[in-house]
Each structure stands twice: as structure tokens, then as C-alpha cells.
Amino acid sequence: MKKVLFVTSEAHPLIKTGGLADVSGSLPRALAELGQNMRLLLPNYQAIETTDPVEHRCQLDLDGVTVDILQTRLPDSDVIVWLVNYPPYFGKPGNPYLDAQGKPWIDSAERFTLFCRAAVEIAMGRSELGWQADIVHCNDWQSGLVPAMLSIEEKAPATVFTIHNMAYQGLFPRSKFVSLNLPEQLWNPDGLEFYNMLSFIKGGIAYADRITTVSPTYALEIQTPEFGCGLEGLLSHRQDDLSGIINGIDQEYWNPETDEFIPQQYKSTTLKKKALNKASLQRKLALPEDEELPVIALISRLVQQKGIDLVIDCLPHLTSMPMQFIVLGSGDRSYERRLQNLARLYPEKISITIGYDEKLSHLIEAGADIFFMPSRFEPCGLNQMYSQRYGTIPIVRRTGGLADTVVDALPHSIADKSATGIVFNEPAADSLLEAAKRAILLFHDKKSWRTVQLTGMHKDFSWQNSARQYLAIYQNL
Missing domain, CATH: 3.40.50.2000 (Glycogen Phosphorylase B;)
Known part of the structure; x- marks a missing residue:
């Protein structure tokens, strides 16, 4: 059994803007059913909805900022969810990524850097949660700094980074790297630097022990200029560590035989x-x-x-x-x-x-x-x-x-x-x-x-198929 910290910026049904939430709400559950000790970490957005109790677990001091870690559960599962609670960053109403005008929040870099720092402290066992990760599984650019920051830790857990969409990269000016007080040794062409900009997603691609993406064809496509968004060279360089695993679907929630949202169930x-x-x-x-x-x-x-x-x-x-x-x-x-x-x-x-x-x-x-x-x-x-x-x-x-x-x-x-x-x-x-x-x-x-x-x-799109492939990656790390 592996202790896995699953780091994500959204998870259904707690908070959802797209497919990442569906994956993050289903894959940890399927891995838990395969015997893994799963913990889900995400920001405590104002819009989060949960029917389970939420309790305060501990505080973390992150580069001079104190955040609270709250605990609940993924609905209808035994998967524990830890929420990074810092209202100045995550207590805003509406979309996790966009303001009322549909533009990225002006403090996006600060918000997700703080989130990544929390993930690192929890993964390393430097919290009062009484838990330390064997593996940290990060998802998309919002958690891309986690493998980078763990790379300079002693006895750090292994890391997996999943690319759900290369088009969203978390790119910020060089000045952000300085103002965020990130470790200087991470700023280099093989690290977080991307044409003199700070790239969150490159942190995951460059530093994670294994890289996955969400289909075999897309794993090949992102190694080409058409789909690689400027990082195709790095992805090709790391092709031996890159694999594509098709997402599953929640076959209980999306089931015409039991669907409560439709007037006539059928099979x-x-x-x-x-x-x-x-x-x-x-x-x-x-x-x-x-x-x-x-x-x-x-x-x-x-x-x-x-x-x-x-x-x-x-x-x-x-x-x-x-x-x-x-x-x-x-x-x-x-x-x-x-x-x-x-x-x-x-x-x-x-x-x-x-x-x-x-x-x-x-x-x-x-x-x-x-x-x-x-x-x-x-x-x-x-x-x-x-x-x-x-x-x-x-x-x-x-x-x-x-x-x-x-x-x-x-x-x-x-x-x-x-x-x-x-x-x-x-x-x-x-x-x-x-x-x-x-x-x-x-x-x-x-x-x-x-x-x-x-x-x-009659096709089987269950998460069990996908989870077994992720489990094989975990076991080989």
C-alpha cells in the first residue's frame, strides 16, 4: 500500500470547472478501492460544496504566511480531503481561476505557489497531520511547482505529474519568480525558466519522476510542435518517463439505467x-x-x-x-x-x-x-x-x-x-x-x-481500468 497525496486544483463534486474535476473526483476513489492510502489536497475555494463535516486539523507557516488545513471527505467515499484555507487568496466568490470579467485572477501565481508550498510541507510530513507521502501525484500547472520544490528536498517522496491540457501552462514574468521567493537553483533553462518566463507546468514536466497524460494518442501528439506548446523538445527528451492513460468515467453517475436526472431510465x-x-x-x-x-x-x-x-x-x-x-x-x-x-x-x-x-x-x-x-x-x-x-x-x-x-x-x-x-x-x-x-x-x-x-x-470505460495502470506506475517508482 502506498500513501499518495493527490494534488489538484478542483475535484467533483466539491468544485468543478472541467474534466480535471471529474478525474480528481474519481481516480483517487478508484485507487483507494485498490488498497492505496489516498489523500486529496485542494484549495478551500468559497464555492466548494460538501455535505460532509469540515474540521480544522492544523496550521502551516508557508514562507511567512499562515494557512489552515481543514479536513473533510470526498462524498460517498472514504478518501480524506485536505483543504488549504487562506481566504485572501481562495475565499473569493466564483470561478477558481477567472474573475467576473473572465480574466485570470491577478494573483494567480501567488495563490497557486502558496498551494504548492502547502503540498510540499504535507508531503514531507512537516505538519501536524501525522501523515507523510510515499508518492505525490500532481495535476496540471496549478501544482507544477510541487515536483520542482520537492527535487531539492532530502528523502523526498516520488512524484507523478499528469498533464490534462498542455494549452494551459501557468506562464508568468521573470519578476514573479523573484517576488514569490522561489529557490534560486530552480531558475535555469532545464528548470522553471521558459524563454525568460516562469513556467509552472514546466516544473512538473522537468522534475517529476514520471509524467502521464490522459490518452496514448495525446502522449504522442504533445511531443510535436503542433501540440507541444513549445515544450515538445523537453517532452520528447523525457519520452521514456511519459505515458498516456485514458481517463475513466464515473459509471455510476453516468448510467442510463440508474440516472436520476432523466425521466426514463433504460439499458x-x-x-x-x-x-x-x-x-x-x-x-x-x-x-x-x-x-x-x-x-x-x-x-x-x-x-x-x-x-x-x-x-x-x-x-x-x-x-x-x-x-x-x-x-x-x-x-x-x-x-x-x-x-x-x-x-x-x-x-x-x-x-x-x-x-x-x-x-x-x-x-x-x-x-x-x-x-x-x-x-x-x-x-x-x-x-x-x-x-x-x-x-x-x-x-x-x-x-x-x-x-x-x-x-x-x-x-x-x-x-x-x-x-x-x-x-x-x-x-x-x-x-x-x-x-x-x-x-x-x-x-x-x-x-x-x-x-x-x-x-x-457495452464498452468498459470504468475508472478501475485506468486506476490499475496508475497503480502500476506507483509500484514501479
Whole structure:
């Protein structure tokens, strides 16, 4: 049994802005079920929600700043959660990373440096928690300084650093390195320096004992200039220490057989009941109820990475076809406005919901026929796995985890029952449109459609598979 400190900036259901939270809420739980002694560490944001008691455990003096360590549990598990409580940094309302204007908090470097210092003290056993880590598992740039700072400690625990998205790096001016009072020996081209800037993510990549990312394809992609964001050389240099492990999904929370958010539960043997969710979704969003119209859905951040511009460019062509289109998400204001304008032009074909609604997202997965994920890059992606589990056919671009989790529906793959979706190659509106046309044609071939649905519903995307691969890494450290 290993004592593992899992360091993350968000974890579902305590606090969530994206896929990192889903991973951080599920992987520690799965590793605990495999017998590991897990502790989850994250900042005590004002927005954190927990139904379990929260108690004060100790104080830490971090470079002249005193913080409190609070303790609770990950809901519905035995995993202990430690919260770094410092209200001047983490007691702000709203998003953990962005202010009300959608810009990064002006003190982001200070906030996450303090968080990393807390992780180091706890990992080294220099707290009153009575616990010392064997392994510290860090996630994304917000915890990237932890492996760097542990590298200069004597008898430090082993470190694992997981990259969930290379596009977010935690880059700050050189002056921040000085004002943060970071150890001078870490400032060098092989360390935290990145073109005379301070790079948090480089701390994890350069100093961690092992590096992982969230799909085998993405592990290869980030070693290229197109996806490496300037760090492809370092990642290639460390390729022997780099591996890709597909994220799992919470198969209890995302389960059409038991989902409390949908009006009609169903499973592979009662797949016809899915149509009742489709009718409910159409009613809820004021779209005409029609079982024979394919409903295409998208749940996403409305940003270029997710290919939203491709969707907008092909929507006028899609509206000439018999279909309905649903969007749930928020992001770039210009994309939001363009989508809303299209919904006003085609009120019987397009429904746009700006924001995020967990209950609606479940109903969309259960009620839609087709799910769009035309990402320019996608380290892993989760919705394509949710969709398959709900018998909703994903359309994905062949990149990252999308390439690793969706098998294109071609005549031979439908025949051998390996097909689970529609896959296209180029990040272009024409390619997405052709994929959508293929999906609509497949939708009207009821026998083949059902075969692809059932294949997806029977796939195993459980966290146990992923957790066993992480456990193998832990044991080899």
C-alpha cells in the first residue's frame, strides 16, 4: 500500500470547472478501492460544496504566511480531503481561476505557489497531520511547482505529474519568480525558466519522476510542435518517463439505467425507452416533438479548441436537412452571440442554452441521437464516453483521446460490431458536415444504427481500468 497525496486544483463534486474535476473526483476513489492510502489536497475555494463535516486539523507557516488545513471527505467515499484555507487568496466568490470579467485572477501565481508550498510541507510530513507521502501525484500547472520544490528536498517522496491540457501552462514574468521567493537553483533553462518566463507546468514536466497524460494518442501528439506548446523538445527528451492513460468515467453517475436526472431510465435491452427522453428533451427546449428527426447535441466550452467555429460554419447547411440541433455551454462571447442568432433564425431547429446545467446535460446525453465533438485537440475528452454509454452516437475528430475511444462506423466495423461513432480527420467545417451527413444516413438505417448504439453501450470505460495502470506506475517508482 502506498500513501499518495493527490494534488489538484478542483475535484467533483466539491468544485468543478472541467474534466480535471471529474478525474480528481474519481481516480483517487478508484485507487483507494485498490488498497492505496489516498489523500486529496485542494484549495478551500468559497464555492466548494460538501455535505460532509469540515474540521480544522492544523496550521502551516508557508514562507511567512499562515494557512489552515481543514479536513473533510470526498462524498460517498472514504478518501480524506485536505483543504488549504487562506481566504485572501481562495475565499473569493466564483470561478477558481477567472474573475467576473473572465480574466485570470491577478494573483494567480501567488495563490497557486502558496498551494504548492502547502503540498510540499504535507508531503514531507512537516505538519501536524501525522501523515507523510510515499508518492505525490500532481495535476496540471496549478501544482507544477510541487515536483520542482520537492527535487531539492532530502528523502523526498516520488512524484507523478499528469498533464490534462498542455494549452494551459501557468506562464508568468521573470519578476514573479523573484517576488514569490522561489529557490534560486530552480531558475535555469532545464528548470522553471521558459524563454525568460516562469513556467509552472514546466516544473512538473522537468522534475517529476514520471509524467502521464490522459490518452496514448495525446502522449504522442504533445511531443510535436503542433501540440507541444513549445515544450515538445523537453517532452520528447523525457519520452521514456511519459505515458498516456485514458481517463475513466464515473459509471455510476453516468448510467442510463440508474440516472436520476432523466425521466426514463433504460439499458441496452430496453433501448427503445430512450425515445421517451428524446421527447422530454424536445419539449423542454421548445422543439417540435418528432422521433424521426435526428437530434444532434453539443455540450462544451464555446472556444476555438472545441471546434465551435466549425460547428457555426456548417450549421446553416445542416438546417437545410431534417434534424434538430442543441447546444449547452458558454465561452467566447462572439461564439455565444452567433449561436443565439442562428437559434433566432431557426427556432424550430436550433436550441441554445448558455451556461452549464448538470441536470440538463444528463437529459441531453439521454435524449440526443448524435453528439458533436469536433475538437481541434482533445487530450482525453469525457462526453464521447458518456455518449456511448447512453446509446448516443458521437461524431469526433481523430485527435487525442477521441481517436483512442471512438471506432469509426465503416461497413466492416459495423459488421464486426466494433464501430461506436463517426470519426473525421481534418479540422474543417466541410469535414464536420460530411461526418454529420454520414451520421444522419446511419440514423435512418435502423439496424446498423442499433448495432453501433449497443456496441458503445457495452464498452468498459470504468475508472478501475485506468486506476490499475496508475497503480502500476506507483509500484514501479
